[in-house]
Amino acid sequence: MTDDDLSPDALGCALRDVTEFVDAAGWDQPPMLFALVPTAALAQTDPDLVDEQDDSELSPIAQEQLPLSDDPDTVAEELEHLLATTSWPDVVAGCALAQEIIVLPPQAESDLDEAFVPLLADPEAADAAARATAREHPQQQRARLIAGALRDGQRLALLQMRDDTAEERGDRLELLSHPDLAPGLLDALAATLDAEHDF
Numbered sequence: 001m002t003d004d005d006l007s008p009d010a011l012g013c014a015l016r017d018v019t020e021f022v023d024a025a026g027w028d029q030p031p032m033l034f035a036l037v038p039t040a041a042l043a044q045t046d047p048d049l050v051d052e053q054d055d056s057e058l059s060p061i062a063q064e065q066l067p068l069s070d071d072p073d074t075v076a077e078e079l080e081h082l083l084a085t086t087s088w089p090d091v092v093a094g095c096a097l098a099q100e101i102i103v104l105p106p107q108a109e110s111d112l113d114e115a116f117v118p119l120l121a122d123p124e125a126a127d128a129a130a131r132a133t134a135r136e137h138p139q140q141q142r143a144r145l146i147a148g149a150l151r152d153g154q155r156l157a158l159l160q161m162r163d164d165t166a167e168e169r170g171d172r173l174e175l176l177s178h179p180d181l182a183p184g185l186l187d188a189l190a191a192t193l194d195a196e197h198d199f
Contacts, residue, residue: 011154014058022098031099034060035092083188087195096148103143147182149190157181
């Protein structure tokens with residue numbers, strides 16, 4: 001199967017698999033990067049990694065833990081640098097990243113503006129002030145952002161809101177999406193697929 005043979009649902013199904021994998025480890029986890037490999041290709045090269053009943057088009061393969069600090073003020077910049085220096089072998093049809101984020105309601109935008117507008121002359125200070133304000137905002141919610149891109153151009157970002165009582169209630173995993181969700185991250189993931197590599 002080539003990238004051109006993937007169905008329109010392939011990326012969404014793979015991102016759901018990624019979400020289920022990271023969700024099983026619980027919350028408060030570091031960002032995780034995944035290679036998305038055609039399951040048929042994986043079955044040929046590493047048959048022990050594929051269940052005979054697995055009919056998924058893509059198999060997510062978790063990469064080693066990313067070398068990121070625990071400092072919430074620098075992790076975004078570190079992640080940006082890491083993605084800018086990442087490339088994949090040709091067998092990888094796509095990639096995905098799962099990371100925990102803070103989500104604010106639209107009415108909180110004025111609070112962010114107040115925090116960083118005085119610092120616009122210093123973009124790094126403005127970003128740090130906005131992140132600190134978001135972390136301390138009384139209406140902030142924790143969420144998990146799962147974003148992925150394929151070589152064939154498909155892109156998708158999903159959002160899982162943190163609900164610590166969902167598992168107790170037996171609720172299914174609920175994922176949200178929006179066409180304008182995480183465009184910068186999707187661009188960065190897609191760029192890793194176009195990068196030159198030395199494999």
